Amino acid sequence: MSGGTVGTVLDGLLAVAAVALAVSSLLARARFPAVGLFIGFGVVVGLIYARLAAPDLAMAEVAIGAAATGALLLRTVSATSGVATTRASPRSPGRSGARRVAAVVAGAVASAAVLGVALAAVLSVPPRTRLPALVMERVPDSGVDHPVTAVLLAFRAFDTLLEVVVVLVAAVACLALAPTPQTGLAPAPPAAVAPLSFLVRAAVPAGIVVAGWVLYIGTYAPGGAFHGGAVLGGLLLLLVLTGRQPPALGPRALPSGLVLGAAVFLAVAIVGLLVGEALLDYGHLATIAIVTIESSIALSVGLTLAAFYLALVPDPHGALR
Incomplete structure (x- = not known):
């Protein structure tokens, strides 16, 4: 497998991992797993920035977006551990979960559309x-x-x-x-x-x-x-x-x-x-x-x-x- 093919496969895996971690963090019912998934998402985003030849952004994302923010979220979860840890409403958990999934899907579609338009605009510039x-x-x-x-x-x-x-x-x-x-x-x-x-x-x-x-x-x-x-x-x-x-x-x-x-x-x-x-x-x-x-x-x-x-x-x- 050539170097270009390996890079393409790696980029694809990072993109899939970022989306999967983001969606999993949003849908997690418990707070500690949600924070852990968020920290993992920050690390993957840092790797994506590194692949884009932006080491400054990669270091900032891992140090601040993942480590520092993750520590703050863990501290907050520990300080509020007596509060209920699920996000779904006890009255209608199924409906709340369906709405959450719909919101995530709608956000992903909208983000993909905006990204596609921006990419097309950039590629059209000489x-x-x-x-x-x-x-x-x-x-x-x-x-x-x-x-x-x-x-x-x-x-x-x-x-x-x-x-x-x-x-x-x-x-x-x-x-x-x-x-x-x-x-x-x-x-x-x-x-x-x-x-x-x-x-x-x-x-x-x-x-x-x-x-x-x-x-x-x-x-x-x-x-x-x-x-x-x-x-x-x-x-x-x-x-x-x-x-x-x-x-x-x-x-x-x-x-x-x-x-x-x-x-x-x-x-x-x-x-x-x-x-x-x-x-x-x-x-x-x-x-x-x-x-x-x-x-x-x-x-x-x-x-x-x-x-x-x-x-x-x-x-x-x-x-x-």
Whole structure:
């Protein structure tokens, strides 16, 4: 079997697996299996992005779409385990199941139709005017060497700014779930055994270096703010779960860290306007501006992911965070 045939078979299996996992997750009657299927769906989608030569999206999907979101869903299911675990109405389970199947089928048909129209439109465009070719032509003018970073921070920076604001709003909602503004989000630390404490002390500095490296290489290779932020968020959770309370999760530092990414992004945009450039046009300082924005977003993303996970952790007094 040739390499092209193997690739085609693999792509077909991934497509079938993604649809099967999505449908199974929607139709699962129990919450834990539904979350497990959702996590599997995220991993398969990450593999699909990798097959499409989009490693940035693949890493983000697996780290955030599958791992972080899956952890949040598992935490939510554990916190609400006393609630009924089935989705069907006890009065008419058959009718509810039929409606669910019909909704899934209708959604699949509609998605396939939209995808088909979009694919036909893309294939009808002459090769020289397709978007990837246009992006690659303008990458040298963006201030970075990687096309994904150029698109996110230069060519469609306004969209990325709005996405950062959406993440900030979600983080504020998590803060609103904390019992009091004085307690912060970190729960009372449990006692950690000595070997685990030693491993954490060794792993956290190395993890910080890895996060900084992943952030830096985003200027010329797959990586960037969201990937580095995911690593930082994991380090914060590792510290909390092994008996430490990071100062970054304290009541004073946390709000400032959450707003840092959006504030720096907006400040760079305003400075550009003041010096006569267009909105989010960085001029000859594009590289410095993009690295500054990416660094601030990475810190905010790390704190936001930690806040998402810790917001519903029960405190020692029985309050639900």
